[in-house]
Amino acid sequence: MDNTKEKKKCKDDLLLRMGLNDNKAGMEGLDKEKINKIIVDATKGSRFYGNELKKEKQVNQRIDSMMQQKSQITSQQLRKAQLQVDRFAMELERNRNLNNTIVHVDMDAFYAAVEMRDNPELKDKPIAVGSMSMLSTSNYHARRFGVRAAMPGFIAKRLCPQLIIVPPNFDKYRAVSKEVREILAEYDPNFLAMSLDEAYLNITQHLEERQSWPEDKRRYFNKAGNSVKTGIAPNTMLAKVCSDKNKPNGQYQILPSRKAVMDFIKDLPIRKVSGIGKVTEKMLMALGIVTCTELYQQRALLSLLFSETSWHYFLHIALGLGSTDLARDGERKSMSVERTFSEISHTEEQFSLCRELCTELARDLQKEGLKGRTVTIKLKNVNFEVKTRASTVPSALSTAEEIFAIAKELLRTEVNAGSPHPLRLRLMGVRMSTFSNEDDKKHQQRSIIGFLQAGQQALSSPGCSLDKTDKTEFVKPLEMSPKKSFFDKKRSERISSHQDSPRCEIVDQQALQPSQPSQALKKMSESLEASENSNNCQTFTCPVCFRDQEGISLEAFNEHVDACLDGPSASENSEMPSFSHASSADTGQKEYAHPSITLCEKQDHEDGEITSADGVDLVEAEDSSLKAASMDTLGSNHSKEEYPDIPNQSCPSSLADEAVRILSKQESIQPCTDEVVTGQALVCPVCNQEQKTSDLTLFNVHVDICLNKGIIQELRNKDINSVNQPKESSRNTDRLQKAARRTKRPGLKTKCSTSKKTKPPSPRHTLDIFFK
């Protein structure tokens, strides 16, 4: 019955997982069908397979509930979401950075290649590195038989009986990797190694310096021939996908133009993107999304069905955006030891194994001088079901006995819970986290804050001082490595956004900006200053009515903004007269264009003018990409960089799209010049009224509000009944509202953080392309 279907699906999935769906079986190897059959025969009926089925079912349930949620989304919700998402997309677009040249280096079948190098006899034979239980990699001969990484060796042997399985020799791979890294360091001393065989390089600076080199010094990078694959692109996400393209010399380049990026992205299957795994792919596929174009088209829907972190991530992918700086991973957050073994069901044995693992872990921890407060044990039973149990203690631990004391109790609880049946384990692990380093820093923060605030606290009234924990939370994102991963940033955003106060968003903004480590302290004190300001009364400019609010606290100011937001939309029509009586006295004074908004004057270049990197060496590619980069700066044909480049609009009738059209039209009518915008009037594309502010952020807030008002009005006019419908998904609605708040507030944070300082006019021409 249904079960057989389920099993069939799971088989397919297993095959997919093993990369056989796109198997290019050669003459020498096996055809796809045979490979599939062998794998299925070897797999079915096993406990492993049973567990795979179970997991599969869970994923299907997730999908079902997602589809259920989808069916309850109203068209109004979708339109509203479209607005929100497009607003964010514009923001992302404005900050698109094409100035970097990122290279992703990936060594092909690295372990196998090293083994073949050291033992030429293996060269013409199918080999794999690993064990009968698990293979790490295989060479191309073996791949013709369907032998892949992450496949158990015993199955590989069935596929290819003559397969030679070489036990891994990590010391050797490390040594080779080190040699390669020395070369990489010449191109980018700060390159980011992801593993022994993979790294990202930012060669932007190298390319600049290289220009002045004598000809003979420019030596070739890619000596290894086809065994090294590289991807050259304006950001890491694209570079990673590129290196997988494996074009002629194992090299592929996306030129630093928006058009080149979008062309590349267009038909790219989302699964190719790092971060989109099997499950995400399946969930998105259920929504009809396979390619990045589809991902973009469904952006509004995705924002309603997925978490903010997720849809932001999806939107980044859909726009071809990614990290442009190679953020070093910060300090480690956990350390663990785990081991798989043949079934152990004797309790005493389990405890002694646990002790061994704790001893190993303690040794590793001590090597790095780490102490942690959270101990987690991991258990996998013979049916492959995994459980973790954790306990956090007040003081940091590092010795084997200390760790075991906790791990033992966790294990005991599980043993007792299963009693009288013994646990039938096939894996056990112990992990340490919540390192005291983090705590130390928290303490440090507290003392720094205490020190910096001491003077002020003495002066301020008791009711005005910040809560201590609050301050710690507030500073934390800054204290962390200034360079953070996408997810780190998102997490900071989320943490901060829980506190509905502009001072948090100051942190957000800074956390999102790349900054030099040396600036961290300065920024921290700025933020502290800002947070202090939040308690002091001062002057703010309301982004809604553009009136100065003098001598009020931030809280009071927020109330004012809220009132402004609520007031007019409830009582006024879409002409929004409230925007026309802006006080012009202060505009232009407080303007501070954020450094991040710097891309507008970047020029696109003719793609055709750049020699294709295909078939040429990396050095040439570098040079041409440098050429491209300099042309990009010097060129003058800006109008190519238009928003409509983005793949099809899924909802052409939405206001947001209308706005986008208007905005783009405006841009093409008024070609971008390098003129500084100061003093230039900004006309709102929605209400068509000139705004008496030259602060871009404020202006954007205005446009945002206009758009929202438009929607509200539209809903009033067209769909009065449904506005009063019961909330079908209050969670989503709440999220939208929260998100809407967040995007409105940024106008405030710049004001707050700079209100005491007069920032010099930015030397950059700092205007986003839409509003020129």
Next chain:
DNA sequence: GCGGATCAC
């Protein structure tokens, strides 16, 4: 903070 899940390598 916990536990399950997902993802990458």
Next chain:
DNA sequence: TATGGTGATCCGC
């Protein structure tokens, strides 16, 4: 005979 180990992150409690 037989499907890994390590680290990170996210989400919903």
